[in-house]
Amino acid sequence: MDRDIVQRSQIFLDFEQNQHSHARKRRGPEAFHQALAHGDLSLLKVMVSEYREDVNLVFEICSKEMEWQAEPVALGISGLWSLEYKQELTSPLCIAASHGYTDCLQYLLQRGAKPNMIVGTKSALHTACENAHTDCTEVLLEHGANPRLLTEEGLSPLHLCDTAQSFWCAKLLLKFRADVNRLTEEDQESPLHVVARRGLHNHVHLFLRYGASVNVMNVHLESPLGSACASAWRLESQGDYLQVCKVLIMNGANVNSVDNEKRSPLHKASKNASLQLVQLLLRHNADVNAIDYNGCSPLANVIQTAPFKEELNPQWTVQTLLNHGSRRVWPAAFPKVMKSCAASPKTIEVLFNSYQQIQVTEKWMEVVPEEIFQLHQPFYESLFALACSPRSLQHLCRFAARKLFGNQCHTLIPRLPIPKCLCGYLLLEPEGLVY
Missing domain, CATH: 1.25.40.20 (Ankyrin repeat-containing domain)
Structure with missing residues (x-):
C-alpha cells in the first residue's frame, strides 16, 4: 500500500513538472x-x-x-444582440x-x-x-x-474603498497620508460622499477622524448627509444608513442643506419612507415644511411614493411629519391623493384625519379602482359613508386638541395623563376605519 502511495505521488509530481515544462x-x-x-x-x-x-x-x-444595439426604424425602435x-x-x-x-x-x-x-x-x-x-x-x-494617485476618471484609491470589506484598505491609505477630502474630477465627490451613499458607517467614522469635511458639496450641491438619505430605500439596509446619518449629524452635518433642486435630506428620507431617518432629522430641527423646486414638501414626497413603499409602512412617516407640524395637502387636491394612494388606505386615513372636516365627493369614489376597493372594502365604505354626514364629536375634539398643540403634538400629547389608546388616537394612529 505504501508503494502505491509513492507511485501516485510520483505521478502527480511528474504531471506538475510536465505542466510547467x-x-x-x-x-x-x-x-x-x-x-x-x-x-x-x-x-x-x-x-x-x-x-x-x-x-x-x-x-x-x-x-x-453581447450588447444590445438599438437601431431607429420607421415605426419605432428595434435592435439586436451584437x-x-x-x-x-x-x-x-x-x-x-x-x-x-x-x-x-x-x-x-x-x-x-x-x-x-x-x-x-x-x-x-x-x-x-x-x-x-x-x-x-x-x-x-x-x-x-502613491495613495493620492488618480485614475483616468479622477478617482483616488480611497474613492474605490466602497464596500464593508475595504475598511482596512481605507485605514492603510489614510495611514500613508491619502487625501480624505480629494474630490473626483467629474462629480466633485469626496470619499465621504461615496461611503455615505453606500451606508458604510465604519468608513464614515474613520474618514471623519482623519478630517473629512462633513458638509462638502458635490457638483449637484448634495452633501454626504443628503447622499445617505437619498440612498436609504432598501428595508434591510435602513439601520446602516441611520448609523451613518447619526455620525454625520453628531459631527456637524447641516440637516437643512439643499441640493441644486432645493431638496433637503428630509425630502429624500421622506421620499424613501425612511421613518427612523425622518425622526432623526426632525429631532435635529430639520425644516418640515421646506419646499423644493417642484413645489413639493417632505409630506408631498412620501405621499407620491406611498403606493410603492407599502412594505415600509409609509403612513408612519406621514403621521410623523403631521405631528411635527407639516402643512397638509390643499383640500381641493385630495382627489389626486386618493388616486395616487388608493393602494395605501392607511396613508389616506392618516391624512384624512388631520382635517377638521373635508368634503367627500363622488370624484373620490371614481378614482379608486374596483379591485382596490374590494381589497380594502371596510375602510373605503366607512370613508365614502361620510359624503352625507359630518365627522364625529370625538374626531372634532381630536382636531381641536391638535390645533392647540400645533407643531408640538409629537412632544406634548405623549405627556398627557390619558390612556395609551387615546394618546395614539390624538397622534393620528390609523385604525382601519374613519367616522
Whole structure:
C-alpha cells in the first residue's frame, strides 16, 4: 500500500513538472499571463528569471460581450444582440492585485515592477482597493505606491474603498497620508460622499477622524448627509444608513442643506419612507415644511411614493411629519391623493384625519379602482359613508386638541395623563376605519 502511495505521488509530481515544462516551452506573454492569473509563483519566477519577461509588461486583453444595439426604424425602435470586442489594458501588478496574490505581487515589486504605473485606467493600488485586498494594499504602499494617485476618471484609491470589506484598505491609505477630502474630477465627490451613499458607517467614522469635511458639496450641491438619505430605500439596509446619518449629524452635518433642486435630506428620507431617518432629522430641527423646486414638501414626497413603499409602512412617516407640524395637502387636491394612494388606505386615513372636516365627493369614489376597493372594502365604505354626514364629536375634539398643540403634538400629547389608546388616537394612529 505504501508503494502505491509513492507511485501516485510520483505521478502527480511528474504531471506538475510536465505542466510547467509545457508552459516554459510556450514562453511569451501567454504563459506569463497564465502564471499571474493563477497565482503560480514558481512558474512566475521561471518566466521572469529564466525567460526575462518584463515585470512592467502591458497586457492587452480582448473579450467578447453581447450588447444590445438599438437601431431607429420607421415605426419605432428595434435592435439586436451584437457581439462586441472589447480591449482592456492591464499589467502584471494589476493582475496580481486584482486576485489578491500577495506573494506574486511582492515578487514582482522586488524585481522592479513600478507600483505607480497607470495601465488602462488605473494602477495596481486602485485595483487592490477596489477588490478589498488588504495585504496587497499594504505591500504596494510599503513599496512606494502613491495613495493620492488618480485614475483616468479622477478617482483616488480611497474613492474605490466602497464596500464593508475595504475598511482596512481605507485605514492603510489614510495611514500613508491619502487625501480624505480629494474630490473626483467629474462629480466633485469626496470619499465621504461615496461611503455615505453606500451606508458604510465604519468608513464614515474613520474618514471623519482623519478630517473629512462633513458638509462638502458635490457638483449637484448634495452633501454626504443628503447622499445617505437619498440612498436609504432598501428595508434591510435602513439601520446602516441611520448609523451613518447619526455620525454625520453628531459631527456637524447641516440637516437643512439643499441640493441644486432645493431638496433637503428630509425630502429624500421622506421620499424613501425612511421613518427612523425622518425622526432623526426632525429631532435635529430639520425644516418640515421646506419646499423644493417642484413645489413639493417632505409630506408631498412620501405621499407620491406611498403606493410603492407599502412594505415600509409609509403612513408612519406621514403621521410623523403631521405631528411635527407639516402643512397638509390643499383640500381641493385630495382627489389626486386618493388616486395616487388608493393602494395605501392607511396613508389616506392618516391624512384624512388631520382635517377638521373635508368634503367627500363622488370624484373620490371614481378614482379608486374596483379591485382596490374590494381589497380594502371596510375602510373605503366607512370613508365614502361620510359624503352625507359630518365627522364625529370625538374626531372634532381630536382636531381641536391638535390645533392647540400645533407643531408640538409629537412632544406634548405623549405627556398627557390619558390612556395609551387615546394618546395614539390624538397622534393620528390609523385604525382601519374613519367616522
